[in-house]
Amino acid sequence: MKQIQVVTNDVLGTISRADIEAFDAAGKDGLAKLTNGTGAGNDFLGWVTLPQETSTALLDDINATAASLRENCDVVVAIGIGGSYLGAKAVIEALQSNFAALEPSKGCRVVFAGQNIGEDYMAELQAYLSDKKFGIIVISKSGTTTEPAIAFRILREQLEKQLGREEACKRIVAVTDAARGALRTLATTEGYKTYVIPDNVGGRFSVLTPVGLLPIAVAGYDIRALVEGAAVMAKATLDGSNTLALTYAQTRNALYKAGKKIEILVNYNPKLHFFAEWWKQLYGESEGKDHKGIFPAAVDFTTDLHSMGQWIQDGERTIFETVLSVESSENELRIPTDESNLDGLNYIAGKRIDEVNKMAELGTRIAHVDGGVPNMRIVLPEISETVLGQLIYFFEAACGISGYILGVNPFNQPGVEAYKKNMFALLEKPGYEEATAAIRAKLG
Numbered sequence: 001m002k003q004i005q006v007v008t009n010d011v012l013g014t015i016s017r018a019d020i021e022a023f024d025a026a027g028k029d030g031l032a033k034l035t036n037g038t039g040a041g042n043d044f045l046g047w048v049t050l051p052q053e054t055s056t057a058l059l060d061d062i063n064a065t066a067a068s069l070r071e072n073c074d075v076v077v078a079i080g081i082g083g084s085y086l087g088a089k090a091v092i093e094a095l096q097s098n099f100a101a102l103e104p105s106k107g108c109r110v111v112f113a114g115q116n117i118g119e120d121y122m123a124e125l126q127a128y129l130s131d132k133k134f135g136i137i138v139i140s141k142s143g144t145t146t147e148p149a150i151a152f153r154i155l156r157e158q159l160e161k162q163l164g165r166e167e168a169c170k171r172i173v174a175v176t177d178a179a180r181g182a183l184r185t186l187a188t189t190e191g192y193k194t195y196v197i198p199d200n201v202g203g204r205f206s207v208l209t210p211v212g213l214l215p216i217a218v219a220g221y222d223i224r225a226l227v228e229g230a231a232v233m234a235k236a237t238l239d240g241s242n243t244l245a246l247t248y249a250q251t252r253n254a255l256y257k258a259g260k261k262i263e264i265l266v267n268y269n270p271k272l273h274f275f276a277e278w279w280k281q282l283y284g285e286s287e288g289k290d291h292k293g294i295f296p297a298a299v300d301f302t303t304d305l306h307s308m309g310q311w312i313q314d315g316e317r318t319i320f321e322t323v324l325s326v327e328s329s330e331n332e333l334r335i336p337t338d339e340s341n342l343d344g345l346n347y348i349a350g351k352r353i354d355e356v357n358k359m360a361e362l363g364t365r366i367a368h369v370d371g372g373v374p375n376m377r378i379v380l381p382e383i384s385e386t387v388l389g390q391l392i393y394f395f396e397a398a399c400g401i402s403g404y405i406l407g408v409n410p411f412n413q414p415g416v417e418a419y420k421k422n423m424f425a426l427l428e429k430p431g432y433e434e435a436t437a438a439i440r441a442k443l444g
Protein backbone atom coordinates (compact mmCIF):
# COMPACT_ATOMS: atom_id res chain seq x y z
CA MET A 1 0.00 0.00 0.00
CA LYS A 2 1.29 3.48 -0.85
CA GLN A 3 2.12 5.30 2.39
CA ILE A 4 1.74 8.91 3.49
CA GLN A 5 4.80 10.73 4.86
CA VAL A 6 5.37 13.70 7.18
CA VAL A 7 8.26 16.09 6.49
CA THR A 8 9.28 18.55 9.22
CA ASN A 9 12.64 19.97 7.98
CA ASP A 10 11.17 23.36 7.21
CA VAL A 11 10.19 24.12 10.79
CA LEU A 12 13.81 24.09 11.89
CA GLY A 13 14.45 27.80 11.34
CA THR A 14 11.89 28.52 14.05
CA ILE A 15 12.25 25.59 16.42
CA SER A 16 15.02 23.01 16.84
CA ARG A 17 14.94 19.22 16.80
CA ALA A 18 15.50 19.46 20.55
CA ASP A 19 12.35 21.60 20.91
CA ILE A 20 10.36 18.85 19.17
CA GLU A 21 12.08 16.10 21.16
CA ALA A 22 11.20 17.96 24.35
CA PHE A 23 7.66 16.70 23.68
CA ASP A 24 8.78 13.05 23.27
CA ALA A 25 7.64 11.98 26.73
CA ALA A 26 4.34 13.91 26.55
CA GLY A 27 3.69 12.52 23.06
CA LYS A 28 4.32 8.93 24.13
CA ASP A 29 2.19 9.52 27.20
CA GLY A 30 -0.61 10.86 24.99
CA LEU A 31 -0.42 7.80 22.76
CA ALA A 32 -0.44 5.52 25.81
CA LYS A 33 -3.56 7.32 27.08
CA LEU A 34 -5.25 6.56 23.77
CA THR A 35 -4.26 2.91 23.82
CA ASN A 36 -4.80 2.29 27.54
CA GLY A 37 -7.82 4.53 27.95
CA THR A 38 -6.32 6.36 30.92
CA GLY A 39 -6.79 9.96 29.73
CA ALA A 40 -9.62 12.49 29.92
CA GLY A 41 -12.59 11.62 27.72
CA ASN A 42 -11.69 7.94 27.74
CA ASP A 43 -15.31 6.97 27.17
CA PHE A 44 -14.91 8.30 23.60
CA LEU A 45 -12.03 6.14 22.39
CA GLY A 46 -14.04 3.76 20.21
CA TRP A 47 -12.41 5.26 17.10
CA VAL A 48 -8.91 4.12 18.22
CA THR A 49 -9.37 0.50 17.14
CA LEU A 50 -12.46 1.00 14.99
CA PRO A 51 -10.86 0.39 11.55
CA GLN A 52 -9.40 -3.01 12.52
CA GLU A 53 -12.65 -3.98 14.20
CA THR A 54 -15.03 -2.99 11.41
CA SER A 55 -16.63 -6.25 10.32
CA THR A 56 -16.99 -7.43 6.75
CA ALA A 57 -20.66 -8.03 7.57
CA LEU A 58 -21.17 -4.34 8.37
CA LEU A 59 -19.35 -3.22 5.21
CA ASP A 60 -21.42 -5.68 3.14
CA ASP A 61 -24.61 -4.41 4.70
CA ILE A 62 -23.68 -0.77 4.04
CA ASN A 63 -22.74 -1.60 0.45
CA ALA A 64 -26.06 -3.40 -0.05
CA THR A 65 -28.03 -0.44 1.30
CA ALA A 66 -25.98 1.91 -0.86
CA ALA A 67 -26.64 -0.25 -3.94
CA SER A 68 -30.37 -0.21 -3.25
CA LEU A 69 -30.42 3.58 -2.83
CA ARG A 70 -28.37 4.00 -6.01
CA GLU A 71 -30.73 1.75 -7.92
CA ASN A 72 -33.84 3.61 -6.78
CA CYS A 73 -32.62 7.20 -6.63
CA ASP A 74 -31.07 9.81 -8.90
CA VAL A 75 -30.03 11.78 -5.84
CA VAL A 76 -29.50 10.91 -2.20
CA VAL A 77 -29.61 13.73 0.34
CA ALA A 78 -27.25 13.17 3.26
CA ILE A 79 -28.63 15.20 6.16
CA GLY A 80 -26.30 16.04 9.04
CA ILE A 81 -24.02 18.71 10.52
CA GLY A 82 -20.53 18.84 12.05
CA GLY A 83 -19.14 15.36 12.51
CA SER A 84 -22.29 13.93 10.96
CA TYR A 85 -21.53 15.72 7.69
CA LEU A 86 -17.93 16.79 7.17
CA GLY A 87 -16.23 13.38 6.91
CA ALA A 88 -18.47 12.12 4.11
CA LYS A 89 -18.34 15.47 2.33
CA ALA A 90 -14.52 15.51 2.60
CA VAL A 91 -14.00 12.01 1.19
CA ILE A 92 -16.57 12.31 -1.59
CA GLU A 93 -15.22 15.69 -2.73
CA ALA A 94 -11.65 14.35 -2.66
CA LEU A 95 -12.52 11.36 -4.84
CA GLN A 96 -15.07 12.69 -7.29
CA SER A 97 -14.61 14.86 -10.35
CA ASN A 98 -14.44 18.58 -9.69
CA PHE A 99 -17.48 18.82 -11.95
CA ALA A 100 -19.47 15.95 -10.48
CA ALA A 101 -22.20 18.39 -9.48
CA LEU A 102 -22.77 19.05 -13.17
CA GLU A 103 -22.29 15.51 -14.39
CA PRO A 104 -21.91 12.70 -11.86
CA SER A 105 -19.43 10.14 -13.06
CA LYS A 106 -19.98 7.32 -10.58
CA GLY A 107 -22.91 6.08 -8.56
CA CYS A 108 -25.77 8.44 -7.89
CA ARG A 109 -25.32 12.02 -6.83
CA VAL A 110 -25.03 12.73 -3.11
CA VAL A 111 -26.03 16.20 -1.95
CA PHE A 112 -26.00 17.53 1.59
CA ALA A 113 -28.55 19.25 3.79
CA GLY A 114 -29.00 20.07 7.46
CA GLN A 115 -25.51 21.60 7.64
CA ASN A 116 -26.97 25.13 7.74
CA ILE A 117 -30.30 26.87 8.40
CA GLY A 118 -30.37 28.75 5.11
CA GLU A 119 -33.95 29.21 3.93
CA ASP A 120 -32.81 29.74 0.33
CA TYR A 121 -30.63 26.62 0.54
CA MET A 122 -33.60 24.49 1.60
CA ALA A 123 -36.02 26.06 -0.87
CA GLU A 124 -33.56 25.62 -3.74
CA LEU A 125 -32.87 22.03 -2.70
CA GLN A 126 -36.60 21.32 -2.67
CA ALA A 127 -36.96 22.80 -6.13
CA TYR A 128 -34.01 20.73 -7.37
CA LEU A 129 -35.50 17.53 -5.93
CA SER A 130 -39.02 18.23 -7.17
CA ASP A 131 -38.62 16.28 -10.42
CA LYS A 132 -36.10 13.71 -9.17
CA LYS A 133 -36.20 10.28 -7.62
CA PHE A 134 -34.51 10.91 -4.31
CA GLY A 135 -33.64 9.20 -1.07
CA ILE A 136 -32.53 10.45 2.34
CA ILE A 137 -29.78 9.42 4.74
CA VAL A 138 -30.45 11.27 7.97
CA ILE A 139 -27.50 11.30 10.35
CA SER A 140 -27.46 12.56 13.92
CA LYS A 141 -25.75 10.91 16.85
CA SER A 142 -27.75 12.79 19.46
CA GLY A 143 -30.83 12.61 17.27
CA THR A 144 -31.84 16.04 18.53
CA THR A 145 -29.70 18.53 16.58
CA THR A 146 -31.86 21.36 15.27
CA GLU A 147 -30.35 21.94 11.83
CA PRO A 148 -30.65 18.34 10.53
CA ALA A 149 -34.00 17.89 12.30
CA ILE A 150 -35.48 20.84 10.37
CA ALA A 151 -34.05 19.60 7.06
CA PHE A 152 -35.35 16.08 7.67
CA ARG A 153 -38.84 17.25 8.56
CA ILE A 154 -39.05 19.29 5.34
CA LEU A 155 -37.53 16.66 3.00
CA ARG A 156 -39.41 13.76 4.57
CA GLU A 157 -42.66 15.62 3.95
CA GLN A 158 -41.61 16.25 0.34
CA LEU A 159 -40.63 12.60 -0.21
CA GLU A 160 -43.88 11.36 1.32
CA LYS A 161 -45.86 13.73 -0.93
CA GLN A 162 -43.95 12.47 -3.97
CA LEU A 163 -44.15 8.76 -3.18
CA GLY A 164 -46.62 8.12 -0.41
CA ARG A 165 -45.56 7.26 3.13
CA GLU A 166 -44.92 3.56 2.57
CA GLU A 167 -42.63 3.98 -0.47
CA ALA A 168 -40.87 6.99 1.11
CA CYS A 169 -40.03 4.84 4.10
CA LYS A 170 -38.05 2.48 1.83
CA ARG A 171 -35.85 5.33 0.66
CA ILE A 172 -34.97 6.71 4.09
CA VAL A 173 -32.05 5.44 6.16
CA ALA A 174 -31.30 6.80 9.63
CA VAL A 175 -27.86 6.73 11.25
CA THR A 176 -28.12 7.49 14.95
CA ASP A 177 -27.66 6.33 18.51
CA ALA A 178 -28.66 2.75 19.31
CA ALA A 179 -31.40 3.75 21.74
CA ARG A 180 -31.52 7.48 22.55
CA GLY A 181 -32.84 10.58 20.81
CA ALA A 182 -35.78 11.78 18.78
CA LEU A 183 -34.37 10.38 15.53
CA ARG A 184 -34.15 6.87 16.99
CA THR A 185 -37.78 7.13 18.16
CA LEU A 186 -38.89 8.43 14.77
CA ALA A 187 -36.95 5.72 12.88
CA THR A 188 -38.40 2.98 15.05
CA THR A 189 -41.95 4.34 14.70
CA GLU A 190 -41.70 4.70 10.92
CA GLY A 191 -39.71 1.50 10.38
CA TYR A 192 -36.68 3.04 8.64
CA LYS A 193 -33.55 1.04 7.97
CA THR A 194 -31.05 2.20 10.60
CA TYR A 195 -27.35 2.07 11.40
CA VAL A 196 -25.89 2.70 14.82
CA ILE A 197 -23.22 5.23 15.73
CA PRO A 198 -21.29 3.56 18.53
CA ASP A 199 -21.65 5.27 21.92
CA ASN A 200 -17.89 5.55 22.33
CA VAL A 201 -17.24 7.36 19.02
CA GLY A 202 -17.74 11.14 19.09
CA GLY A 203 -19.16 13.00 16.09
CA ARG A 204 -15.90 14.39 14.71
CA PHE A 205 -14.23 10.96 14.97
CA SER A 206 -17.12 9.15 13.28
CA VAL A 207 -16.28 9.27 9.55
CA LEU A 208 -15.29 5.59 9.52
CA THR A 209 -18.62 4.52 11.06
CA PRO A 210 -21.83 4.33 8.96
CA VAL A 211 -21.98 8.15 9.41
CA GLY A 212 -19.36 8.54 6.70
CA LEU A 213 -19.29 5.10 5.14
CA LEU A 214 -22.90 5.02 3.93
CA PRO A 215 -22.89 8.33 1.99
CA ILE A 216 -19.41 7.51 0.63
CA ALA A 217 -20.63 4.09 -0.57
CA VAL A 218 -23.73 5.69 -2.14
CA ALA A 219 -21.44 8.03 -4.05
CA GLY A 220 -19.79 4.91 -5.49
CA TYR A 221 -16.50 4.77 -3.60
CA ASP A 222 -14.71 1.80 -2.12
CA ILE A 223 -15.35 1.87 1.62
CA ARG A 224 -13.39 -1.37 2.11
CA ALA A 225 -10.25 0.29 0.78
CA LEU A 226 -10.92 3.39 2.91
CA VAL A 227 -11.24 1.30 6.08
CA GLU A 228 -8.25 -0.86 5.08
CA GLY A 229 -6.07 2.24 4.68
CA ALA A 230 -7.16 3.44 8.11
CA ALA A 231 -6.58 0.00 9.64
CA VAL A 232 -3.01 -0.15 8.33
CA MET A 233 -2.30 3.28 9.85
CA ALA A 234 -4.09 2.36 13.09
CA LYS A 235 -2.14 -0.86 13.64
CA ALA A 236 1.21 0.75 12.89
CA THR A 237 0.47 3.83 15.03
CA LEU A 238 -0.66 1.73 17.98
CA ASP A 239 2.24 -0.76 17.82
CA GLY A 240 4.74 2.10 17.50
CA SER A 241 6.11 1.12 14.09
CA ASN A 242 4.68 4.28 12.52
CA THR A 243 5.47 7.48 14.41
CA LEU A 244 3.96 10.00 11.97
CA ALA A 245 1.10 10.96 14.29
CA LEU A 246 3.54 11.47 17.15
CA THR A 247 5.85 13.58 14.97
CA TYR A 248 3.01 15.80 13.79
CA ALA A 249 1.51 16.17 17.29
CA GLN A 250 4.85 16.99 18.89
CA THR A 251 5.96 19.39 16.17
CA ARG A 252 2.76 21.43 16.21
CA ASN A 253 2.92 21.66 20.00
CA ALA A 254 6.55 22.81 19.83
CA LEU A 255 5.50 25.47 17.30
CA TYR A 256 2.59 26.51 19.53
CA LYS A 257 5.00 26.90 22.46
CA ALA A 258 7.17 29.08 20.21
CA GLY A 259 4.20 31.45 19.69
CA LYS A 260 2.73 29.98 16.50
CA LYS A 261 -0.92 30.11 17.50
CA ILE A 262 -2.48 29.51 14.07
CA GLU A 263 -2.02 26.45 11.88
CA ILE A 264 -2.99 26.84 8.25
CA LEU A 265 -3.74 23.61 6.41
CA VAL A 266 -2.77 24.20 2.81
CA ASN A 267 -3.73 22.26 -0.28
CA TYR A 268 -2.73 22.64 -3.90
CA ASN A 269 -5.56 20.43 -5.13
CA PRO A 270 -9.10 21.84 -4.95
CA LYS A 271 -10.44 18.35 -4.27
CA LEU A 272 -8.99 18.62 -0.77
CA HIS A 273 -10.89 21.77 0.20
CA PHE A 274 -13.44 19.87 2.27
CA PHE A 275 -10.80 17.61 3.75
CA ALA A 276 -9.49 20.79 5.37
CA GLU A 277 -13.01 21.60 6.60
CA TRP A 278 -13.15 18.17 8.25
CA TRP A 279 -9.69 18.73 9.76
CA LYS A 280 -10.74 22.16 11.08
CA GLN A 281 -13.62 20.63 12.99
CA LEU A 282 -11.47 17.76 14.28
CA TYR A 283 -8.77 20.04 15.68
CA GLY A 284 -10.91 23.05 16.54
CA GLU A 285 -13.44 21.15 18.63
CA SER A 286 -10.82 18.89 20.17
CA GLU A 287 -8.23 21.47 21.23
CA GLY A 288 -9.94 24.84 21.52
CA LYS A 289 -10.86 24.82 25.19
CA ASP A 290 -9.72 26.14 28.57
CA HIS A 291 -8.64 29.27 26.64
CA LYS A 292 -5.96 27.23 24.87
CA GLY A 293 -5.42 25.62 21.49
CA ILE A 294 -3.96 26.27 18.04
CA PHE A 295 -6.53 27.97 15.78
CA PRO A 296 -7.02 25.70 12.74
CA ALA A 297 -7.37 27.63 9.49
CA ALA A 298 -7.19 26.50 5.88
CA VAL A 299 -6.42 27.86 2.43
CA ASP A 300 -6.64 26.54 -1.13
CA PHE A 301 -3.49 27.34 -3.13
CA THR A 302 -2.72 28.70 -5.58
CA THR A 303 -6.21 30.30 -5.49
CA ASP A 304 -5.72 31.90 -2.08
CA LEU A 305 -2.17 33.03 -2.84
CA HIS A 306 -4.00 35.75 -4.72
CA SER A 307 -5.97 36.75 -1.64
CA MET A 308 -4.38 35.49 1.59
CA GLY A 309 -0.84 35.16 0.20
CA GLN A 310 0.10 38.69 1.24
CA TRP A 311 -0.97 38.13 4.86
CA ILE A 312 0.80 34.80 5.07
CA GLN A 313 4.03 36.19 3.58
CA ASP A 314 4.13 39.47 5.50
CA GLY A 315 1.49 39.56 8.25
CA GLU A 316 1.84 38.82 11.94
CA ARG A 317 4.30 35.96 12.53
CA THR A 318 1.94 33.80 14.59
CA ILE A 319 1.28 31.17 11.91
CA PHE A 320 2.67 27.93 10.59
CA GLU A 321 1.62 25.94 7.56
CA THR A 322 0.90 22.26 7.15
CA VAL A 323 0.74 21.40 3.46
CA LEU A 324 -1.18 18.46 2.03
CA SER A 325 1.22 17.72 -0.78
CA VAL A 326 -0.12 15.28 -3.38
CA GLU A 327 2.64 13.53 -5.33
CA SER A 328 0.73 12.45 -8.43
CA SER A 329 -2.39 13.72 -10.10
CA GLU A 330 -4.90 11.38 -11.70
CA ASN A 331 -4.80 12.96 -15.16
CA GLU A 332 -1.98 14.07 -17.43
CA LEU A 333 -2.40 17.38 -19.22
CA ARG A 334 0.37 19.35 -20.92
CA ILE A 335 0.55 23.01 -21.86
CA PRO A 336 0.40 23.33 -25.65
CA THR A 337 2.93 25.20 -27.78
CA ASP A 338 1.56 28.27 -29.52
CA GLU A 339 3.54 29.56 -32.47
CA SER A 340 2.55 33.17 -31.94
CA ASN A 341 3.37 32.98 -28.21
CA LEU A 342 1.44 36.19 -27.66
CA ASP A 343 0.73 35.14 -24.08
CA GLY A 344 4.46 34.50 -23.51
CA LEU A 345 3.83 31.01 -22.18
CA ASN A 346 6.04 29.01 -24.55
CA TYR A 347 8.74 28.78 -21.86
CA ILE A 348 6.53 26.19 -20.15
CA ALA A 349 5.08 24.60 -23.29
CA GLY A 350 5.16 20.81 -23.06
CA LYS A 351 5.21 20.80 -19.27
CA ARG A 352 2.45 19.13 -17.31
CA ILE A 353 0.08 21.42 -15.40
CA ASP A 354 1.05 19.42 -12.33
CA GLU A 355 4.71 20.33 -12.81
CA VAL A 356 3.78 24.01 -12.79
CA ASN A 357 1.66 23.42 -9.68
CA LYS A 358 4.59 21.67 -8.00
CA MET A 359 6.88 24.60 -8.77
CA ALA A 360 4.26 26.95 -7.34
CA GLU A 361 4.21 24.76 -4.22
CA LEU A 362 8.00 24.68 -3.90
CA GLY A 363 8.37 28.39 -4.64
CA THR A 364 5.70 29.24 -2.08
CA ARG A 365 7.28 27.00 0.53
CA ILE A 366 10.67 28.64 0.10
CA ALA A 367 9.12 32.14 0.19
CA HIS A 368 6.98 31.44 3.26
CA VAL A 369 9.79 29.73 5.18
CA ASP A 370 12.09 32.68 4.30
CA GLY A 371 9.30 34.98 5.49
CA GLY A 372 9.19 33.31 8.92
CA VAL A 373 6.39 30.80 8.39
CA PRO A 374 7.47 27.32 9.50
CA ASN A 375 6.24 24.61 7.17
CA MET A 376 5.31 20.97 7.62
CA ARG A 377 4.34 18.71 4.74
CA ILE A 378 2.09 15.71 4.72
CA VAL A 379 2.93 13.93 1.51
CA LEU A 380 0.13 11.92 -0.10
CA PRO A 381 1.31 9.58 -2.87
CA GLU A 382 -2.09 10.02 -4.55
CA ILE A 383 -5.70 10.77 -3.71
CA SER A 384 -7.33 7.37 -3.31
CA GLU A 385 -9.49 5.55 -0.81
CA THR A 386 -6.53 3.82 0.88
CA VAL A 387 -4.53 7.02 1.17
CA LEU A 388 -7.51 8.98 2.52
CA GLY A 389 -8.14 6.19 5.04
CA GLN A 390 -4.56 6.48 6.27
CA LEU A 391 -4.79 10.26 6.39
CA ILE A 392 -8.03 10.21 8.39
CA TYR A 393 -6.62 7.89 11.03
CA PHE A 394 -3.29 9.76 11.11
CA PHE A 395 -5.06 13.07 11.81
CA GLU A 396 -7.40 11.50 14.38
CA ALA A 397 -4.55 9.83 16.30
CA ALA A 398 -2.39 12.96 16.16
CA CYS A 399 -5.35 15.01 17.37
CA GLY A 400 -5.86 12.80 20.42
CA ILE A 401 -2.11 12.85 21.22
CA SER A 402 -1.86 16.59 20.60
CA GLY A 403 -4.86 17.34 22.83
CA TYR A 404 -3.32 15.35 25.66
CA ILE A 405 0.02 17.13 25.17
CA LEU A 406 -1.87 20.43 25.41
CA GLY A 407 -3.56 19.27 28.60
CA VAL A 408 -7.19 19.36 27.46
CA ASN A 409 -9.87 16.71 27.08
CA PRO A 410 -9.76 16.21 23.28
CA PHE A 411 -13.08 14.38 23.19
CA ASN A 412 -15.65 16.81 24.60
CA GLN A 413 -17.07 20.02 23.14
CA PRO A 414 -18.74 21.97 25.96
CA GLY A 415 -18.32 25.26 24.08
CA VAL A 416 -20.76 24.37 21.30
CA GLU A 417 -23.71 24.44 23.71
CA ALA A 418 -23.63 28.21 24.38
CA TYR A 419 -25.12 29.30 21.05
CA LYS A 420 -27.72 26.52 21.17
CA LYS A 421 -28.96 27.67 24.60
CA ASN A 422 -29.42 31.24 23.33
CA MET A 423 -31.06 30.09 20.09
CA PHE A 424 -33.52 27.86 21.97
CA ALA A 425 -34.24 30.66 24.43
CA LEU A 426 -34.91 33.10 21.58
CA LEU A 427 -37.13 30.55 19.82
CA GLU A 428 -38.98 29.91 23.10
CA LYS A 429 -38.33 26.18 23.15
CA PRO A 430 -40.24 24.52 26.00
CA GLY A 431 -37.91 24.06 28.97
CA TYR A 432 -35.95 27.25 28.22
CA GLU A 433 -38.33 29.73 29.90
CA GLU A 434 -35.73 31.04 32.34
CA ALA A 435 -33.13 31.47 29.63
CA THR A 436 -35.73 33.26 27.47
CA ALA A 437 -36.43 35.74 30.28
CA ALA A 438 -32.70 36.25 30.89
CA ILE A 439 -31.85 36.85 27.24
CA ARG A 440 -34.80 39.23 26.80
CA ALA A 441 -33.58 41.22 29.82
CA LYS A 442 -30.09 41.32 28.28
CA LEU A 443 -31.40 42.50 24.91
CA GLY A 444 -33.55 45.18 26.61
Ligand code: PA5
Nearest residue numbers: 082083084140141142145203204
Ligand atom coordinates in the same frame (compact mmCIF):
# COMPACT_ATOMS: atom_id res chain seq x y z
O1 PA5 B 1 -18.17 16.55 16.95
C1 PA5 B 1 -19.30 16.67 17.40
O2 PA5 B 1 -19.71 15.96 18.31
C2 PA5 B 1 -20.29 17.67 16.83
O3 PA5 B 1 -19.75 18.50 15.88
C3 PA5 B 1 -21.45 16.92 16.19
O4 PA5 B 1 -20.93 16.08 15.22
C4 PA5 B 1 -22.49 17.82 15.59
O5 PA5 B 1 -22.91 18.78 16.53
C5 PA5 B 1 -23.70 17.00 15.13
O6 PA5 B 1 -24.23 16.29 16.19
P1 PA5 B 1 -25.26 15.12 15.97
O7 PA5 B 1 -24.61 14.05 15.20
O8 PA5 B 1 -25.62 14.69 17.37
O9 PA5 B 1 -26.45 15.71 15.25
